[in-house]
Amino acid sequence: QADLAGKRVIDYGCGSGVLAIAAALLGAREVIAIDNDPQAIEATRDNAERNGVATSIVLYLPAADPGAIADVLVANILAGPLHALAPEFAARLQPGGALALSGILVSQRDELLARYSEWFEDLSATIREDWVRIDGRRR
Template sequence: MPFLELSLTLRATEQERVELALEETGALAVTLLDADADTPNERAILEPGVGETPLWGEIALSALFDADADRAGLLHVLAELLPEIEPAQVRFREVEDQDWTRVWMDDFKPMRFGRRLWIYPSNIEPPGDDAETVVVRLDPGLAFGTGTHPTTALCLEWLDGLDLVGKHVIDYGCGSGVLAIAAIKLGAAHVDGIDNDPQAILASRDNAERNSVADHLALYLPHEFAHAPADVFVANILAGPLGELAPRFAECAKAGAPFALSGILIGQADELLARYAEWFDELVVETREDWVRISGRRRA
């Protein structure tokens, strides 16, 4: 069955009201991409939580409608919301169902993080002759990140460098579950994933099942989690919550436990370093593009 795709580029500050309006006019799905990225592997698909907006300056938005949707009506809605946008800037095309569901798959390539860890889309089979290769299956666009964003990549590389065999790991801000799944695939016996978005919990559970590791993953909303301290702790959220939650995160890590924080812009690192020095030692900063990972160990 064919569908109608509407696409346009807009400012991040306009995203929430435009997305809501399109959903109210019958959008079956809305996809948000970084308009400034050059390749699909660099374009993290973002599904923000309630009240959150993407960190990108400009967004390439695509919305999927039934094939018989009223194009003139959709243009009218957008004209009321974004009078500065000319109708010629709004693009329509018909897509087949298979085209839409696999729109990224032809261009999305396997990605390597560290020495062993790879993320493969489901349409590509990894080579079977390397016993040390660790593969996470995750398709782009399903939800909340696939490793394309620098913060996720920094955390995946950090996990790959640890000995996780038999360990208990906490992944705070689990999103798609990519870090939790990677930790299990790297040998962790159990991972607790925490996220404040119920959709992220569903996405993490679904992706864990796709990777046959669901039995090793427990998922919680923040108020449901009871602070059981872990052997390894990782949080990939934003700098504000990282600062506010520092005492709680200290309770989540056993003495000597390695920890990593990301979701931090370069200018935000110094304040967090000072904040976490109260509980953590051996603090190290790693940067990629405009983003930072802070890692260290829980003080005894």
Template sequence: MPFLELTLRCRESEQARYEHALDDVGALAVTMLDADAGTSNEHAILEPGVGETPLWDDISLTALFAHDADALLLLAALESFDPDLDWARVAFRRVEDQDWERAWMDQYEPLRFGERTWIVPWNRELPGDAAGADAAVVRLDPGLAFGSGTHPTTALCLRWLDGLAADGVLAGARVLDFGCGSGILALAALKLGAAEATGIDNDPQALLATHDNAARNGVDARLAVFAPDDAPPGTWPVVVANILASALDALADTIAARVAPGGRLALSGILDGQQDALLARYGTWFDDLDVAIDGDWVRIDGVRRSVA
């Protein structure tokens, strides 16, 4: 049985609080290591004094969760313990004795979103409905990055993109996928008729996964990926940001500035109950804000005003 492994880097003074938080959100086990292990900064702890529990200044906390644990829900729960937590300090991976990625692919079925959009594992045959000339098929092998289409936050965005294509909005458009993960949303937009797409993510692994998935789908010439500090300036007529509510709030000015006047925006990664604050926040720049709900998760979409 595979596990979901969460690794969090923290200071010694934060260790007890974060270990308690990980236990509270259902960790099966929590271990600690020197965050600088293997580097010149590694500090060995040898024989402690009686009654002492010495720890390193910088600690890597590793927690194991059940294989079906929802990584985004875990992040949202940790956010309640520390709203200022830097998510760049958090990483996930699957752990099992066999090749977890291959096992995942063997169980993953083709999925349909809206009228035309299909997400199909690269090693599966196309369903009959996905073989038509009008089908927008994304062949996916997401690796360790978020974004397989199975999570409601991704599904909400895929349906939104499919609807934009049906309305003719995506035809020849430029699309920005802010927090691209596996690149699934940028790839779907290109398959649905967008002319070019840009992916931005602060996780180098996500940028690599997006690049690889773009090549697998034959659209790598039309998809560029960047770390946030390297992203080109400018605006896009279609922007989608599938990240957590705290990041959507903190980056509201940045995200809004990326949407061209009259452009469309979709925000996801929002737990039901968090939408009111974000509706008020983004109402500064956007009209026609709408809310769609899938289970515990919410998507907000709207149209950028010409003048804020």
């Protein structure tokens, strides 16, 4: 569990908002939730209201996202988009910022670790069943 108190967090590919809401409940100052599906944006908004954290979460479709720099970026999306978004994720994190990626199959781990190593250090992969979470810090 990360100390998110006072931090700006990006949840890229927010879906129903689970990670964005968790970050807000853990004390994040601001959570930027981004998804390319308008229904996901609505679901996140509804779930944030139900959990009492709607004022802490700002929602964007990618084209409307103003590009704020964050302390922490989380993304639970497929490996293909994670690969393509690596340069953007690097640009969106301040030096030393924390990265947590999930939605990754074990067979995709090495390729993504190599891809992210250009911009991130202290990369590690945690495996649970067939799934991997990659953590790292912005160089």
